[in-house]
Amino acid sequence: MNPSDLAFDANHIWHPYSPLNQPISPLAVRTAQGVTLELDDGRQLIDAMSSWWSVIHGYNHPTINAAAKEQIDQLSHVMFGGLTHQPAVDLCKTLIEITPAGLEKVFLCDSGSVAVDVAMKMALQYWQALEQPKKTKFAALQGGYHGDTLGAMSVCDPSTGMHHLFSDTLAQQHFIERPACVFGSSCKPQHILSLEQLLACEHETIAAVILEPIVQGAGGMYFYAAEYLQAVRSLCDRYGILLIADEIATGFGRTGKLFACEHADIAPDILCIGKAMTGGYLSLAATLTTDAVADGIGRKEPGAFMHGPTFMGNPLACKIASTSIELLLQSNWQQRLPAIEKQLSENLLPLKNHDKIHDVRVLGAIGVIETHTPVDMHKVQKILPELGVWLRPFGRLVYTMPPFIIDAKQLDTITHAMQEVVERCA
Numbered sequence: 347m348n349p350s351d352l353a354f355d356a357n358h359i360w361h362p363y364s365p366l367n368q369p370i371s372p373l374a375v376r377t378a379q380g381v382t383l384e385l386d387d388g389r390q391l392i393d394a395m396s397s398w399w400s401v402i403h404g405y406n407h408p409t410i411n412a413a414a415k416e417q418i419d420q421l422s423h424v425m426f427g428g429l430t431h432q433p434a435v436d437l438c439k440t441l442i443e444i445t446p447a448g449l450e451k452v453f454l455c456d457s458g459s460v461a462v463d464v465a466m467k468m469a470l471q472y473w474q475a476l477e478q479p480k481k482t483k484f485a486a487l488q489g490g491y492h493g494d495t496l497g498a499m500s501v502c503d504p505s506t507g508m509h510h511l512f513s514d515t516l517a518q519q520h521f522i523e524r525p526a527c528v529f530g531s532s533c534k535p536q537h538i539l540s541l542e543q544l545l546a547c548e549h550e551t552i553a554a555v556i557l558e559p560i561v562q563g564a565g566g567m568y569f570y571a572a573e574y575l576q577a578v579r580s581l582c583d584r585y586g587i588l589l590i591a592d593e594i595a596t597g598f599g600r601t602g603k604l605f606a607c608e609h610a611d612i613a614p615d616i617l618c619i620g621k622a623m624t625g626g627y628l629s630l631a632a633t634l635t636t637d638a639v640a641d642g643i644g645r646k647e648p649g650a651f652m653h654g655p656t657f658m659g660n661p662l663a664c665k666i667a668s669t670s671i672e673l674l675l676q677s678n679w680q681q682r683l684p685a686i687e688k689q690l691s692e693n694l695l696p697l698k699n700h701d702k703i704h705d706v707r708v709l710g711a712i713g714v715i716e717t718h719t720p721v722d723m724h725k726v727q728k729i730l731p732e733l734g735v736w737l738r739p740f741g742r743l744v745y746t747m748p749p750f751i752i753d754a755k756q757l758d759t760i761t762h763a764m765q766e767v768v769e770r771c772a
């Protein structure tokens with residue numbers, strides 16, 4: 347990219363959570379192949395982030411490329427109101443088959459945040475239809491992240507989730523402390539007490555509990571006990587409250603199970619998925635729900651679920667998603683994920699006693715180093731090309747979620763780079 351285009355980017359184009367004219371210039375990417383990004387100047391970086399956890403099969407995958415090209419030649423887009431098409435039907439059949447039992451209805455939408463807003467609207471419309479209009483609140487976990495639209499933001503962690511900026515507009519929700527029982531431990535009655543007390547007092551006004559099952563992602567890269575999730579499911583059943591599982595980050599194998607709910611052997615009433623669904627090719631998400639919720643919504647005027655984005659069910663995105671899911675299911679992901687987990691554990695867990703490190707956590711293809719002090723992003727961005735790895739730490743978290751096709755040598759390079767980032771930038 348020539349300097350004037352870089353200057354244009356700096357002056358006119360917003361990047362995520364970044365000011366215009368950012369002090370840290372973005373790196374220009376020219377191409378990407380497998381797990382490697384190639385910069386404009388020819389330098390190569392192993393992508394340790396899978397482009398925010400979505401590119402599970404790597405870049406420029408021949409099978410997905412071929413499916414996309416074939417679909418473009420047939421039908422790139424058509425409105426979904428009053429029309430349907432094979433790619434949407436094929437994808438929804440697969441989603442119903444592979445997601446936890448009982449989820450029979452699929453709403454296709456544009457992005458993870460929209461899938462969460464759709465889930466919240468489904469819960470609200472359901473209770474209205476059941477003549478329980480007072481059920482308008484949501485209960486969420488501290489340390490959660492569910493997206494950046496106004497609805498999704500209202501259930502993100504209240505201190506890290508930008509609530510102070512939008513406090514007059516955001517809906518006020520209930521927050522429970524982050525589960526203290528970590529993944530692999532048991533959940534004691536005291537761990538679930540605050541949720542139990544909240545639901546006991548407020549169940550008449552709570553529409554749903556919303557959480558990220560097992561792994562809280564962008565809100566802290568924290569892994570909690572499967573028994574906690576089972577306890578939440580039981581409490582929701584006891585108090586007549588819906589359970590929304592946000593598997594936008596965890597879905598499609600990331601935690602070692604196809605969906606993180608499987609760690610606890612539970613099914614939510616509403617499930618949100620996105621990110622890795624298209625293997626990172628295009629933005630597509632989905633919200634699935636049960637017959638009971640869908641039938642409830644259909645029972646009362648207007649008798650329809652009231653949401654309908656322009657690009658809902660985009661055929662190109664649906665075809666790519668079906669191809670990506672098929673690739674995943676036909677791959678040896680059930681062996682690959684434990685192998686990645688083992689190597690991440692061997693490379694990262696010994697760092698636990700490092701004087702700059704507060705904690706190290708590994709689950710599936712997620713490796714996290716939590717430092718004592720925040721990492722300096724200026725320094726990180728500068729040293730990454732030299733390390734040959736693309737990382738995007740935030741706050742005190744230096745983490746990787748690599749593509750599932752990463753090989754052992756590349757993974758060693760990633761964990762070495764994470765260590766260097768901690769040494770030199772925290």
Ligand SMILES: Cc1ncc(COP(=O)(O)O)c(C=O)c1O
Nearest residue numbers: 457458459491492493563594595
């Ligand atoms: C758990 C979770 N929910 C929702 C979202 C929002 O998804 P999107 O960025 O596609 O809107 C994210 C994104 O990181 C996420 O991790």
